[in-house]
Amino acid sequence: MLRTIVKLVVLSSVLLTLPMPSWAASIARAQFTNDVIEREPIDKIGPTIQVQYGGIQKVYFYTDLRDMSGDQVVHRWTLDGDVMAEIPFNIGGDRWRVWSSKRLLPGFDGTWAVDIVQNGSVIESHSFEYID
Structure with missing residues (x-):
C-alpha cells in the first residue's frame, strides 16, 4: 500500500513538472x-x-x-461549415480581450460556429443554431 502511494506521489510530481501545451491556459473565456x-x-x-x-x-x-502576447489569433466564423468571415487579432499583452461580430439576416439560418485559430490550428470552437 505504501509503495503504491509513493508511486502515485512520484508520478504526480513528474506530471506537474511537464510543460503545459500552449493552448492549455490561453483561453480563459469564450462565449x-x-x-x-x-x-x-x-x-x-x-x-x-x-x-x-x-x-x-x-x-x-x-x-x-x-x-x-505577440501571437495572432483568428476568429473564423462559419455557417454550416462554409467560412463566412475571418477576423485576425494581434495579441498585445498577457491578458487580451477580443471580440468579433456577425450580422445575422433571415435566410442565414443553420449552424454557426466560431473557431479560435492560433498559428493555423483550431484551438477551440463554439457554435449555435440560428433557426427560423
Whole structure:
C-alpha cells in the first residue's frame, strides 16, 4: 500500500513538472453575447438563436486570452461549415480581450460556429443554431 502511494506521489510530481501545451491556459473565456461593453460581454447566448424578422440581429463572439502576447489569433466564423468571415487579432499583452461580430439576416439560418485559430490550428470552437 505504501509503495503504491509513493508511486502515485512520484508520478504526480513528474506530471506537474511537464510543460503545459500552449493552448492549455490561453483561453480563459469564450462565449457568444448580444453586446460587449467596457471590454466585457453583457450576457451569454444559449445554443439556439431564433430568427427575428424586421431587423438585423448582431451576435458577438468574445474571447479572453491569456499568455499569448505577440501571437495572432483568428476568429473564423462559419455557417454550416462554409467560412463566412475571418477576423485576425494581434495579441498585445498577457491578458487580451477580443471580440468579433456577425450580422445575422433571415435566410442565414443553420449552424454557426466560431473557431479560435492560433498559428493555423483550431484551438477551440463554439457554435449555435440560428433557426427560423
